[in-house]
């Protein structure tokens with residue numbers, strides 16, 4: 393399952409429970425300031441993964457997709473987390489007007505769906521997770537771009 397340098401992993405997720413199990417393993421490895429990009433088509437499981445991570449951290453409330461608000465803040469397990477869904481982000485002006493730039497303070501943990509819509513506005517990802525919809529289940533390609541990301545993927 394692991395590549396020689398542990399920076400790229402491919403995981404088969406036969407059902408939603410497998411996605412949640414992956415979320416639980418990732419949640420245990422999150423560090424303040426981490427940036428995780430979530431990629432893949434609508435319905436691929438990006439929000440399911442975020443929900444699984446937040447629940448694993450003890451967040452008991454509802455985790456809904458921030459489709460219209462673009463971001464939803466969370467506090468759990470002593471961590472500040474931000475879940476972005478940038479599917480509907482229009483342009484840089486909207487980004488600046490919403491004050492999103494100030495969110496990237498090095499302490500918050502970011503889960504960002506549709507990061508391609510904010511290219512140049514958001515920091516580099518420590519980890520990129522790309523979901524592919526299969527006839528049965530999903531495949532997740534997990535790629536670490538930074539040393540922090542690589543540490544997170546170790547023995548995942």
Ligand SMILES: Nc1ncnc2c1ncn2[C@@H]1O[C@H](COP(=O)(O)OP(=O)(O)O)[C@@H](O)[C@H]1O
Nearest residue numbers: 405407408411434435436437438439440529530
């Ligand atoms: N590994 C999986 N196999 C099959 N279905 C899954 C899997 N993981 C999640 N799902 C289902 O797929 C849908 C994913 O929706 P969602 O997480 O909102 O996707 P996205 O945020 O990528 O648009 C949900 O209905 C969820 O139950």
Ligand SMILES: [Mg+2]
Nearest residue numbers: 438439457505
């Ligand atoms: Mg989503």
